[in-house]
Amino acid sequence: MSKEKEKIDAAMIREMAALLDETGLGEIEYETEEVRIRVAKPGSAPVTSIIAPPAAAPAAAAEPAAAPAGDLPGTVPSPMVGTAYLTPEPGAEPFVRQGDTVRKGQTIAIVEAMKVMNPIPAPRDGTVTKIMISNGQPVEFGEPLMVLE
Structure with a gap:
């Protein structure tokens, strides 16, 4: 280097x-x-x-992007790799449901990474039009979590 x-x-x-x-x-x-x-x-x-x-195989480089839903306006991406949770604890009500109105800064999910619970705030005011993950689902950096309009 x-x-x-x-x-x-x-x-x-x-x-x-x-x-x-x-x-x-x-x-x-x-x-x-x-x-x-x-x-x-x-x-x-x-x-x-x-x-x-790692070097990508030539065939893998030609594949199209797997998450076209992430291109939707209002998509909230995961800021890190981890496990996404829609509830603050097992058995609790979810932070948000589809159709809910949220305020900027309101916690809409949690991503656990390295045993640290990281709240995911709404980036702006809006309505949750689509939840793209399930509770306890592993997520990658940039993976769409939900859509706010």
């Missing part, structure tokens, strides 16, 4: 760590074709890893 690339990666890591502190999230991940950076905060000390992704 070149010296210039190391500086760029270090700056990205610092920005991501600051974003974790600012948002209260427990983990954040950024990925390009060349590099994947994940910054996670188990407890109080951030853990950072930079991993080069």
